[in-house]
């Protein structure tokens with residue numbers, strides 16, 4: 108029996124998307140008679156009926172390729188049920204494309220937003236299987252998402268390189284790591300790169316406490332300090348504000364977490380400080396070996412689920428086991444760093460300050 112599979116990548120890209128696409132499709136071709144339809148630019152392509160019938164050779168040679176061969180876009184979940192000026196009923200349009208294509212299932216590769224829409228489509232009666240990607244690692248129900256480890260390697264390399272120039276000049280260097288809501292990437296790369304201070308959104312900081320670390324290091328003849336700050340980190344005063352109020356304030360100030368921390372330390376301690384923003388470099392290029400393996404494992408498990416007709420789920424890593432969760436149980440549940448997370452405790456025991 109032929110199975111027609113639609114596949115899309117949605118939200119911010121990350122290394123490992125192509126490896127995961129290859130994993131699903133290659134396993135599907137190996138296990139059953141599969142026909143793959145590549146949907147362009149995520150849910151936009153599903154809404155607008157923008158897709159192409161793929162051939163097996165199109166999934167060859169993409170294991171190491173960064174980005175996504177299918178293209179991606181951010182199509183916010185909050186607007187999915189909103190009918191805008193174009194008068195398009197997006198949910199009805201997605202269901203129509205699925206039906207017109209006579210799909211047996213839709214495979215969606217993405218993060219939190221993607222999974223919310225995947226769950227919506229599943230509740231609307233479509234056969235959906237998710238794969239968890241994001242450099243933020245903030246998807247509930249999986250120990251790791253693919254893309255995270257590669258971004259951690261890149262961010263760690265940035266910290267390593269900053270370390271040597273910081274030491275030469277005796278400067279305080281503030282490195283801004285991606286992660287607006289979740290601090291996993293900053294926490295893990297901060298530990299891997301030997302940062303002195305790690306500031307994450309989940310643990311509001313006091314700049315005075317950070318200043319004390321810089322001063323103490325100076326007293327101990329350590330002329331430089333490495334600070335890893337998540338782009339969404341906030342101080343204790345900002346943490347008391349309503350989210351909308353904080354976001355408006357930051358937008359008005361053209362806020363940058365690293366520039367803000369560096370400027371305040373110059374004022375408070377009088378050190379020479381620099382802010383470094385690696386930005387989207389953290390999402391670019393070839394996936395690490397770890398992510399190639401994880402993406403392949405996830406892809407193969409997704410193909411097995413298709414073979415077994417098991418839908419309404421997303422694949423996951425729990426311990427050393429590749430498994431799956433019900434979409435309805437994980438959609439809309441962000442996985443943030445708990446204040447008592449073991450890695451936070453380990454970092455604190457190593458003398459890393461969170462400025463709390």
Ligand code: F6P
Pocket residue numbers: 119181218241242243285286287338390
């Ligand atoms: O979700 C991944 C992520 O890289 C976040 O860490 C970051 O806040 C955001 O995407 C950046 O989004 P964009 O690529 O739309 O600028």
